[in-house]
Amino acid sequence: MSEEDGLNNSDERLLQGVLARIWRYLQDNNNSSITINKAKNYRELQMKLDLAVREESVDVEEMLQDIDIYLSESVRTSHPHFMNPLWGGTNLPSFTGEIITALTNTSMYTFEIAPMATLIENEMIKTMSKLVGFDAGEGIFTTGGSNGNLMGMLCARDRKLPDVQNEGINGKSLVAFISEEAHYSTTMAANILGIGNKNLIVISCNEFGEMDTEELEEKIAAEKRAGNTPFCVIATAGTTVKGAVDPLDEIAEICKREYLWLHIDAAWGGAALLSPKTRQLLQGIEKGDSICWDPHKMMGVHLICSVFLVKSAGTLSKVCSHTDDAHYLLLDSSKEIDLGNKSLQCGRRVDALKLWLAWRAKGNEGWRKQIEKYFSIAEYLATKVSENPLLELACKPGMTNVCIRYTGARLTPDKQDLVNSKLRVVLLESGEFMVSKSIINNRPILRAVIANPKIDENIIDNFIETIVNIGNKISNDEYHSR
Numbered sequence: 001m002s003e004e005d006g007l008n009n010s011d012e013r014l015l016q017g018v019l020a021r022i023w024r025y026l027q028d029n030n031n032s033s034i035t036i037n038k039a040k041n042y043r044e045l046q047m048k049l050d051l052a053v054r055e056e057s058v059d060v061e062e063m064l065q066d067i068d069i070y071l072s073e074s075v076r077t078s079h080p081h082f083m084n085p086l087w088g089g090t091n092l093p094s095f096t097g098e099i100i101t102a103l104t105n106t107s108m109y110t111f112e113i114a115p116m117a118t119l120i121e122n123e124m125i126k127t128m129s130k131l132v133g134f135d136a137g138e139g140i141f142t143t144g145g146s147n148g149n150l151m152g153m154l155c156a157r158d159r160k161l162p163d164v165q166n167e168g169i170n171g172k173s174l175v176a177f178i179s180e181e182a183h184y185s186t187t188m189a190a191n192i193l194g195i196g197n198k199n200l201i202v203i204s205c206n207e208f209g210e211m212d213t214e215e216l217e218e219k220i221a222a223e224k225r226a227g228n229t230p231f232c233v234i235a236t237a238g239t240t241v242k243g244a245v246d247p248l249d250e251i252a253e254i255c256k257r258e259y260l261w262l263h264i265d266a267a268w269g270g271a272a273l274l275s276p277k278t279r280q281l282l283q284g285i286e287k288g289d290s291i292c293w294d295p296h297k298m299m300g301v302h303l304i305c306s307v308f309l310v311k312s313a314g315t316l317s318k319v320c321s322h323t324d325d326a327h328y329l330l331l332d333s334s335k336e337i338d339l340g341n342k343s344l345q346c347g348r349r350v351d352a353l354k355l356w357l358a359w360r361a362k363g364n365e366g367w368r369k370q371i372e373k374y375f376s377i378a379e380y381l382a383t384k385v386s387e388n389p390l391l392e393l394a395c396k397p398g399m400t401n402v403c404i405r406y407t408g409a410r411l412t413p414d415k416q417d418l419v420n421s422k423l424r425v426v427l428l429e430s431g432e433f434m435v436s437k438s439i440i441n442n443r444p445i446l447r448a449v450i451a452n453p454k455i456d457e458n459i460i461d462n463f464i465e466t467i468v469n470i471g472n473k474i475s476n477d478e479y480h481s482r
């Protein structure tokens, strides 16, 4: 690179250094003997890196050293044994999209400033809306499923109180309904929108984590009798812990009868639409008024990549009204294609490019295979757990969530609790596997999620052996050696 390009030797050394490190890191992703995390406590980690910014600049070599420490201390989420949150792995075309997004550094307000990105985002919205069954719908990329749930509740509030943007809620007691397994972002949404958390009515679930629709009907009636105004039901298609899908057809029927907005949180489960074998799990999804769907979860597109879709076009520009104050930004000339007037954000990242590149690289067939593989590996894991006398399934697996409890031999439930809590910590410290902890029926469990393209049956066998060995060791040390 020459000086005339505005780039100097240090820029070149920095970039070449980073590219070499990216290549090495990606190659190491295939190496399952590298640990997932180094399990430092934060004080130890603070000692490793000089975090302060100073008056004087650092040189390229020092920056590359900092980057080396950052890389070596990061949790390796693309490791084949990473099964912690609802995502994992590295989709290379998506990664490329991230690089190009950063390189072109623009914002999604208008076609004028983000021409290709605007066309691509519109195309992705159209593609995903069709998969849901929202043929005349519209949508927008958001900062995540949490934001999608907020937007769902916002649309619902707007429909119930058409003047709410000017008048505010004005003393009306709006109430919305969620299941007890709904994601916590629904509570934040109620808070942000001024609905109030106590006006978020929680409906019980059956043992599989699915909303009880009889109770939903009863509670809607009770709220009306109490003089409150029901306006929205948030159903979940793929709950966070159990992967359960609420009975969407029945809930849609109730919402239609009661004139309630139905928002479906498909942040996790939306990907099941990509295979004919799994899309039947989401039967009735097209009856929702809005949904959110995170390609950054089961589809493995890089964080952040999340879509909010509404059935009826025109909804978003109304609820996201920016008034005339945005005259310097939102233009009339490309109004029909601009996305800035459909978003709650002003500056907004290009998140569609990486999804589009990943989709083009895989094709629909590639997604189908990926999703089917995840479901089949989850089934394999569930079978192995139920066949093992020292383990049990804490609930029926939903989506690709497998909730596991170490039961051991001759342990009381309270002792099992202690072993399960310790087991996850020991597993984490070993750096061998990473799963999350959760609570089912008031008891700690391990939640393994299959959302990593590198997963296979050998890894699952290894995982089972590892947790059983750790569980046995903890229970021997704690309870049998005295």
Ligand SMILES: Cc1ncc(COP(=O)(O)O)c(C=O)c1O
Residues within 6 Å of the ligand: 086, 143, 144, 145, 146, 147, 183, 185, 236, 238, 239, 240, 265, 267, 268, 294, 306
């Ligand atoms: C069911 C469900 N909805 C919403 C969210 C929030 O998604 P995000 O992390 O993209 O905000 C999650 C996150 O795990 C989830 O499991």
